[in-house]
Amino acid sequence: MTKFILKIRYEFKNTLFEEEKGRDRGESLLISPQSSFYASTVMICVKSQHFDLNRILLLAIGLWPYQKSKFSQLQATLCFGILTSFVVFQFTALITTKCTADFIIKIFSSTTFFSLYIIKYNMFWINTHHVRNLLEQLQYICNELKDENELAIFKKYGNYTRCCTVIFTSFAICSAFIATLLPIWPQILGTVLYINESQLQSQTIQIVTEYFVDQQKYIYLIILHTNAVIYIGAITITATGTMILGCVIHTCGLFTIANYRIEQAMRTKILENINLNNRNMICKKIFYAIEIHRKAMKFINFMLSSFEGSFLLLIAICVISLSLNIFAIFCNASLGNKEAFILHLLFVLVIFLYMFIANYAGQEILNYGTHIYSTAYNVRWYNAPLHVQKMILLILQRGSKTFGLNVAGLFAISLECFAMLTKASTSYFTVIYTMQQ
Template sequence: MICVETQHFNLNRILLLAIGLWPYRKSKFSQLQTTLCFGILTSFVVFQFTALITTKCTADFIIKICSTAIFFSFYVINYNMFWINTHNMRNLLEQLQYICNELKDENELAIIKKFGHNTRRCTAIITLFTICSTFLVILLPIWPQILSTVLHINESRIQSQTIQITTEYFVDQNKYFYFILLHSNTVICIGATTLTATGTMLIGCAIHACGLFRIASYRMEQIMTIKMLQDINLKNRTMICNKIFYAVEIHRKAIKFTDFLFASFQGSLLLLIAITVISMSLNVFAIYRNALLGNTEAILLHLVGIFTILLYSFISNYIGEELCNHSNHIYSTTYNIRWYMAPLYAQKMILFILQRGSQVSDINIAGLFVPSLECFATLTKASMSYFTVLYSMQQ
């Protein structure tokens, strides 16, 4: 028997527990943890926008504030997306566990275990990459302090090099410099954990959906065997009908699981898509402006933001592409079996599967976006188009 929670989503469980979003644990401590994490993420976005109140608002300054604030709102939306869909996430895991409990064939169990292993491996790689990236991002502002004893840099200069994200706390920022730095580093750690935990959880569910479609294809392959075709008796007729039924059943459950996955998060995903395009456009424009001013440190900050969003968007759309491919693979599998040698009653049943499979199963978000590599290219192109608009307006 397969336990999805402990065998396939163990690392995901640890990551979600760290930020209070694991759907099976809702104690008072976890509720306090969730409120605290969400408050820290939200406050950092608010303190960036408050800089617009106390500082003269020029076009460059507004773009500077918006490019970073909208990027950090990406963290807030991801966190809120899982927070409000905790019940749906628990239902998804329960559906998956129920489907796995019904699997009896050794080959089918091997298939779902293989995709579970892919989930663990993908989560481990992304988590390791996130830990290394977060450590480097946190280390960059502190690096001048490490070299201060060698280069004899005074503290005011260190602080001017350290604070890259413009904020307004309505306090003396030189006096409370280290508290502000602690706040920003805490936000980076919580935000990175949020992106990793929520992203890998959705990726894991999508990978398991691919596994369910692969099992459906496997069951279709097993419908017509040479032994059955050589002796079409009543027993074999019944076995053929049962195999067709089981193949259609797992295919229907896979489609239902996938539809529920995207329906649960489609509102937040639409907002994330919009934030992705806007943030990329503003950060590219900010890089252009800082390149003219020769501000290397600010360029590095915006490059990190662009790289994070591009990587997140690419992985999400790549998984969507794989999900569509696995969903559509059942048509070619059904067509390639020896359905033409089956009895007439079986051909009629298989015909319904072919008709359903001939329709391309695009996994769409609110009927507007289809997660795929083509969609990733479209979003990237749209971001560059808006950058061009900003550039022409600046001219």
């Protein structure tokens, strides 16, 4: 296989040498990345145009990889400390309270959810250099684009990234706002005309904590800590999630560009009039299609390998947390506890949405990879010159094996995986519910 690839590259270099002797000006504008058209093209700044909203969110919690000041380091330490301390203070309740099965499940239903915030935050904090490398790789690939249509495709998928970030940020803000208002929602609705400190303490969000202080005296500080965790966590899961989703969306854009190059190279008019110039142009375009396809695969594999351990931990915690919070919903519904019911329902919606979006993104990678294979297979490759057919064979060989997001060889991220994880969560909930009866 290695000898075959080297042979293809050798033939390609020869065709480039022949084309330098006889190509005209118009053709060079279409196919040469070093042409005057390419040099005059306005460059796209990926991190400031496609990831500008992500940059704002990550700067807010001290995770933007290009910000390395002492203030950002202090900011990151403070945010991580707030998230971690909240989970610790929930576990300390196991020390001062009699541990029953219901109480343990109540503690773990919330701690597992807030642990997702810690995992996501830590995933980006310790892998800052990987996040920066991902952005730089995207910028490098973008700088090599030579065609207006290809740049338009890249911009379109960049706009998709921004739209997704806006939508999910809006959802996160609404969810955090609802969670913040839960302690005082009776007052807002007019069902309670006055709430003193003792009443306010009894209506706090149903998250059990133990600070080893007089909770009635420091109720406002406890609420401040809880609200800080909610908002920092919402920003964390939105900023990191949309950043990874943006990388997946851009990979789909690169697959689309590869597909476009194959279609342009194998146009019917060109194949009907095979001459030296057309033959060289087809060879160059197919080569560039193979190159960008290879770079897209390399880019997404680098992203997976950078966060593989965190992804595995996230999958496990999501399944456990989903099971426990579904059980908490049933328990609080039977007891008529509206505040706790809404809170755990919110937890379930967030986890469910997060799992669905992640697996849907993996499904899109599968679909785009299959589409490239179908395009290479359905074009009139049999009318192309022999060395072009050999190059198309490389794409067909890659496409014959399913390419997708595979985490540690255990989970192939797709809608099928989402169904499997949801089924597993439901099964665990059934077991817990049966044991409690």
